[in-house]
Amino acid sequence: MFKTMMRRAGKCAAVAAAGLMMMSAQAAEPIKIGSFLSVTGPASFLGDPELKTLEMYVEKINEEGGVLGRQLELIHYDDVGNASSARNFASRLVRSDRVDIIVGGSTTGATMAAVPLIEQAQVPFISLAGAVVITTPVKKWVFKTPQSDRMAAERILSDMKDRGITKIGLISGTDGFGSSGRTQTLEVAEKMGMEVLADVTYSGSDTDMTAQLTNIRNTNGVEAVLNFGFGQGPAIVTRNYAQLGMNLPFYQSHGVASDGFLELAGSSAEGLRLPASPLLVPDSLPEDDPQKAVVQNYKSEYEARWDSKVSTFGAYAYDGLMLAVRAIEEAGSTDPEAVREALENIKGYVGVTGEFNMSPDDHNGLDPDSFRILEVQNGEWKLID
Amino acid sequence: MLAEFLQYLFTGITIGATYALIALGFTLIYNASHVINFAQGEFLMIGGMATVSLTAMGVPMVFAVVLAIILAGVLGIALQRLAIAPAKQADVVTLIIITIGASIFIRGIAQVVWGKEYHVMQNFSTDQPIQVFGAVLNSQSLWVLGIGAVMVVALVLFFTKTLIGKAILATSMNKEAARLVGIRTQMVLMLAFMVSALLGSVAGIVVAPITFTSYDIGIILGLKGFVAAAIGGLGSGVGAVVGGLALGIVEAMAAGYISSDYKDAVAFSMILLVLFFMPRGLFGAKVVERV
Amino acid sequence: MLNRFMQSRLRGLMILALILIILPAFLGNPFHYELVTQMAIIAATVVGLNLLVGFAGQISLGHAGFFGLGAYFSGIATGTYGWPSVPALLVGAILVALIAWIVGRPILRLKGHYLSMATLAVGFIIAIILNNERALTGGPDGMPVPAFEVFGWELSAFGRYSLFGLEIEGFQAWYIFASVVLLVAVWFALNLIESPIGRALRSVHGSEVAASVVGVNTAKYKSLVFVISAIYASLMGGLYAHFQGFITPAVASFEFSILFITMVVLGGMGSTFGVILGAVVLKLLPQVLADFQELETVMFGLILMLTMIFMPKGLLPTLTAIVSKRMRKKAGGEA
Incomplete structure (x- = not known):
């Protein structure tokens, strides 16, 4: 009686364990980029374009030969806009999938819930959420691409x-x-x-x-x-x-x-x-604006690929991914500390959101001028300032 | 002063009429089966989303509306046949969890099929708001109120004048007795779900020009509808309407006069207060517990 | 007689303890430990909720409110005011018990769906307060919570500890701690169920009218079990906050309340070990389904629906019924 019961319990445990094992990813040849985004749920209008952007540019970068001769692998989870799940998926990314860098966190709540863990695990993290608390005060491993609120x-x-x-x-x-x-x-x-x-x-x-x-x-x-x-x-x-x-x-x-x-x-x-960001009015930018080409490219590529309108939020993910790639290239490896330091010293990266000048006291790197003031005129966005 | 008060009242009536329409759907299924159908909000969503997506495909508005309502009706039948009927000896709580599962499932499908964006639906009549003593009223609110009134009357007639309606009522009062007098109770339950789905989808279509519509609109509106039905007294059609309007007006007044931060809390406190003094809602039937 | 009775009650507890001891052998990395630790904390919460739902037959759709209150009380007391963790946990639980007692008296007079409605309203009000009192709670973006600490000894998921000369990592220490908490929670629940209080409760579940006719003070017992389940939720909420290190008002949300009640019903109402299984399954599902991406929600809804349709009594009661039927058949065949 007891024996059969034990055997059954053992079987159950084995099945459960197999389920858990399946979750861990395979060996680490490619560069692993982790992401947790609010792809569904109330913040899906952030997470959805962000994921689409990450997917299409990881693909594109891989077609062009990858980074440091290695392919990129995107591992992403949907946190449904819930901060606790965001924290759990962040934990899965750093502890189970062992990613090299994280680009994600659609909302401030999701980002902040993951921050203590990521700081402990010492993995570079580029957040896509807006609130000023994310990078003020500066946290060693945390960066962000959107302008702050x-x-x-x-x-x-x-x-x-x-x-x-x-x-x-x-x-x-x-x-x-x-x-x-x-x-x-x-x-x-x-x-x-x-x-x-x-x-x-x-x-x-x-x-x-x-x-x-x-x-x-x-x-x-x-x-x-x-x-x-x-x-x-x-x-x-x-x-x-x-x-x-x-x-x-x-x-x-x-x-x-x-x-x-x-x-x-x-x-x-x-x-x-x-x-x-100027993404809504790419054609009104003056010719000499350094952002013009970047913005036009992103807009046309995104809209061609997904057959839906581009959004500012997707651009945060674009900048996040490009900053990550640039940092890894400059670091020459995926060593977390080297990548983090490279990220911190990125100067003059012209992205869709603005021009990023990172420094040890500024992990956002944008200034308020990167925001343009737009006005709605005749049902269209018009650049005012 | 008056203009301000009227404005809050109009706003409350607009919101409340929406809740009332949804609450009616809850009432119907509750009457037939004593189940709180947490998938009720999804019928609402189906109504709005199907109409929007069909019109986007070039189907004329009227056909789109009819097709959307039919789709919701089919879904209502499917829900009863495939999910509720097979779980025969289940507790009421278990049935509620089944409807929660169903609502997650339907929402998931809608998200895959229709995407996650919000969509606009045009007002049925003019976009120009109506001015009354310095307060403005969205013309669509009148549509919501009017259709709500029509549906209440139709429901009352349905339950008192038609055989099917009487059968549903009989089933709700005593399933065994109803079966003994020859009512096919499963059939009746199926009809109740169908009619409730129709009601829900109509609600979803009329309110869409005010609220917009998206795959997840049903969650919160469904919940508010449940709340409205409970205030009014579960199972009472009049209660659903009064409960919905009361909830909407309290929310708007609280937002205007007390605190917009706490308007929902004020509304929920009102529910507690109502239930404290009237444990069966405003119009709920007194039921003697069978031992 | 007494011996056998003790045995039946302790057998389940022993099996649970055994599973918890063996489990680490199958946990591949720190993330798995974290997941199981969360499962244990949540499971202990629903064991408490089950006392109310499964034994007293009262449905609460606002239990996350108490969980959230406990979490925030611990977070604010330790984080903002520098209290030690254990007093914060206990004072929080006392406060929540008081609140539950005050609101419980009037709302527990309600029946069926009206009671659900009232608990839902209480849960919502708590969630709205947590969301709006930004100065205290950090508002919707949430607040950080310091590590759990006893007499200056910190239990952090990131630390390293030595236990009886054994070097263990912080996440393992948390696992052990949460396992012990779960075992205590289950032990207490089992004892309560077999006590006179438990018997009175079950009579309330059976028929309230009958119970009161034979002289059971139904209001008193319902109120008591409501308070006990709220204390469970508050304590576990506090631990959850310390373990997570960061909380948002989502811990008190309606969705979370629904998740709790779903765990109870899915696992098997009235079965203490069943609801633990329910918690495990519902915590594990999102992780397993994450690979389905777009179809994740569809799958989740479908699984929930099918399970409840085909196992209306819940996972564990249905499974044990099948197993014992087979065993009886086998025994019959051999004889």
Whole structure:
């Protein structure tokens, strides 16, 4: 009796163990690039283009002979926008798959959940998420490609100031992006001597933001409205804004810098401004702009390959991958410390998002000018500044 | 002041009408089987997404709507036949988990087939909002309210005037007795799922111009619909409508007057309060527990 | 008689302990250890939830709220205010117990789906507070949590320790710790079930009316078991926070509550070892299905549906029923 039971338990354990073993990847000839992205779930509009970009450029680089004569192998997992799964997959990448470098982390929550572990494991990590906390204070192994939300706030508020606006109404999402953007906006506004008179929020799944906007409309003295958020929420805000007939200058954040947003918001978006990378207006860039060629190439290659509109978020992954490749080439090996040091010293890399100048105190390497101010005119993005 | 209040009220009614439509679907299945169908939100999604994708393929809007509703109806039947019916002696909780599994499955398929983007659907009539005493109302909200009202009336007639409707009610009251008088209970359950799916998809189509639509729109709207149905009293059609509107109005008022951060918390506190004083919701039937 | 009774209760516990001792032989790398450690913590949580669902028959759709409260209390107390870990864990549990007791009294009067609805509302309110109180909780982007520490001795998944002269890695130490916690959690649950309280609870599950007629104070027992399961969740939430090193409000989310209840139902309501199996399966599935990429969600939904359709009583009860049937058949054939 006991014996049969033991045999059964043994069998079960063996099956379970075999399942676990299957998960570990095979031997390490190629350079392993690990990634955990929010390919599905509420942040899929970030993770989806990011994964597509990584897949197509890893393929392309491999066709062109790889890096250091070795092929690239992309190992990626979908964290569904959940920080705990992001941490688990990061753990799997460094401890089970033993990747050489990680390019991933679509959201700030996912990135920050993985950071303690990655710092301990000492693997170079290029995050694709925006919040300023990711690289301030500087963490030895953590880099990021998007401009921080603080830069976005600075860029928006200074554009307002140029238009003579000093009192604003703020509406933000309660998700990580909106919440962090709200904090940064409040701080920057105080520093620039501007006043935030109304400060309201909506949750990511809300279907109507008229109540919040009415609140702002009824606040005396508001001269402009800023919406910090991503996903479909800002499109609903934009439509409600137009329905309410509000005609104060309206700003959105870089969180909606994509053609998809224009489709959703339709004619309501007319006249709104936002900070974005030049990816949305590649042809309006002056000929001598160093980014012009890079941006045009990425846009045409992406759209040809996936038959869908390019988005700013995919570009974060492009820059992340290219920075990783460049660092590995400069390091001449995949030795983590050497790659990390090479990453830290990259200067003058012209990417889609901007020109990166990394340093030991700046693991982002972008300045606020890499954001261009765009305005929606006749249903299209127009470069203003 | 009045304009402000009216605006919050209109917003609340718009949101609430959406919840009410979804809650009706829950009510129907609950009445027939005492199951909370967590896949109800997916019918909503199917309605919206199928309409959008069919119109994108060049199918005229009216046909697209009809096809989308039919698709949802077929799915409702499939759900009952393939997932609920085979699990015969299962607990109610087990059935709920099955519907959760079904909703994940349907959402997964939708994501593969239709992608992850959000889509726009045009307003049925004008894009121009309607002005009332300084407050504005989206014309689509009237469509949601109107269709909601029509559906409630249709449901009431269905349950009181048609044989099938009476059969569903009878089954819900006592399955064994219903079978004894010759009602094919499995057939009745299947019909209940189908009608509920139809309701859900109609809801999904009318609200899509307000909320946009995507493969995952059903999660949160389905949940809010369940909440609305519970406030109103599970199984009560009037309750579903009142519950939905109450939930929407509380959310909008809380966002406007109290705190937009805590508007959902205010709404959930209201639920606790309602249940505290009326343990069976606003219009729930008093059921004596059989021993 | 007493001897046999003790045996039956301890047998399962012994088998579980044996599995936990043998398991490391099959764990290939630190990631596997981490996964199993998480499974153990989550399993202990659902063992607690099962007391409420499986034995008292009350469905909670908001249990992650208590889990999240415990996690955040530990995180904030140790991280922001520098408390030692163990007092933080205990004070957190007492606080959560108090909250559960206060909200439990009114909502446990509710029946069926209305009770589910009320627990769902409580869970949501907790999640919303954690999400909005940015100054305290770091908001939706979450907060870091320091390593678990007892009397100045730190248990970090990254450290190195020597145990009885044996050199072990931090992740192994966590594995051992979590295993012990799980065994204690199961032992306590088994004892509770066999106690007079447990018998009263099962009578509540059977028929509340009948139970109250024969003089069982149903409200008191339901409330008690609600509080106990909340304490389980709070303690495990605290440990989970320390182990993960970083928490976001997702630990208190509705999705997480649904995951807990699914573990209970999938594994087998009312079977303490069944729900552990449920936790293991549902933690392992996303890792195994990760290779299906696009089809991951489809597969997950399909597996969940099929399992529940064909094993409505849950994995373990169904499997044991099959095994014992075969054994009986075999025994019959031989005789």
